[in-house]
Amino acid sequence: MGDSLSAAYGIEQEQGWVSLLAERLDGDAQVVNASISGETTSGGAQRFADIIGQRQPDIVLLELGGNDGLRGLPPAQMRANLATMIEQSQQAGAEVLLLGIDIPPNYGQAYRDAFTGVYHSLAQEYELSLVPFLLEDIALNQQLMQSDGIHPTADAQPIILDNVWPALEPMLEETYQASSQ
Template identity: 95%
Template sequence: MKRGFPLAIQKLADRVTARLGFSCAFALVALISTAPLYAEEPPTLLIMGDSLSAAYGIEQDQGWVTLLAERLEDDAQVVNASISGETTSGGAQRFADIIGQQQPDIVLLELGGNDGLRGLPPAQMRANLATMIEQSQQADAEVLLLGIDIPPNYGQAYRDAFTGVYHSLAEEYDLSLVPFLLEDIALNKQLMQSDGIHPTAEAQPIILDNVWPALEPMLEETYQASSQ
C-alpha cells in the first residue's frame, strides 16, 4: 500500500546540482524531505453479499453500500460484489477469483439469508462461510461478518442453529461481528418493502449505522498499518 520515492528525490537533486550548484540542491532536498516519504493508497473494501447489499428494489445509489462509499469518499475504495439471490454456496464458488482480482484489505461478508429462506442445512452454510473466511485471511484481508436472521415461521430450533453459525464463526476465527444487519429495521413495516424481506431506501442509512461501529475500528487499524 505504500509507494516510496526517495530515488526520485535524489535524481532531482543531481539535476539541480549540475545546473545551480550544491547550495541550491541542498536546500531543495531539505524542503522535499519534510514531506511524507510515502504516497498512501487507500484500502480496498470488498462487500460480498446478497440482495440486502445489492440494493434490491431500490435505486443503486440509495443502497447502504453506496452510502458507505460516499461516507468514506477518497479514504477507501469500495467494491460491491453482491448479487441478489446469492447463497453461501454461490458466493464460495466465485469468491477466490474475486479476492484474487480485488486484493481487498477488508472483506464484509454478508451471506446466508438465502440459505435460511430456502431451509438449507446450517452446517452447509457454515462450511461455505468458513471457506471464504479462510481465503480472506490467507490473502491478509480482515473479515467483518454481517449476520442476519430469518422469520419465526421457520421454527425456533432452526433459527437458533442458523444465527448460531455467525456467532460460532466469529469466535472460531476471531472476527468482528454485526449480529443482525437489520436491527431496528426488520420489525418496522414502514422500513420494509412489501415482500417483508427487503428494506426500503429509508432503511439504508440505518443499515450503515448498524455496520459502522464494527467497521470503523477495522479501518483505523488498516490506516495505521499502512502508515508504518
C-alpha cells in the same frame, strides 16, 4: 460480498447502504460491491476466490446466508461455505467483518437458533468482528421494509450503515494506520 440486502434490491443502487458507505469514506478507501441478489453461501463461495485474487482487499464484509435460510438449507452447509470464504480472506491478508442475519419466525425456533448460531460460532472460531443482525431496528418496522417483508427500503439503508459502522470503523482505522507506516 453479499446478497440482495447489500445489492440494493428494489431500490436505486446509489441509495443502498454499500453506496452510502462509499460516500461516507469519501475516497479514503475503495469500496467494491460484489453482492448479487439471490446469492447463497454456496454461490458466493464459488465466486469468492476469483474476487479475492482480483481485488486483494484489506477488509472483506461478508453478508451472506439469508437466502440459505429462506430456502431451508442446512446451517452446517452455510457454515462450511462461510468458513471457506473467511479462510480465503485471511490467507489473502484481509480482515473479515461478518454481517449476520436472521430469518422469519415461521421457520421454527430450532432452525433459527442453529442458523443465527453459525454467525456467532464463526466469529468466535476465527476471531472476527460480528454485526449480529444487519437489519436490527429495521426488520420488524413495516415502514422500513419493502412490501415483500424481506428487503429494506431506501429509508432503511442509512440505518443499516449505522448498524455496520461501529464494527467497521476500528477495522478501517487499523488498516489505515498499518498502510501509513
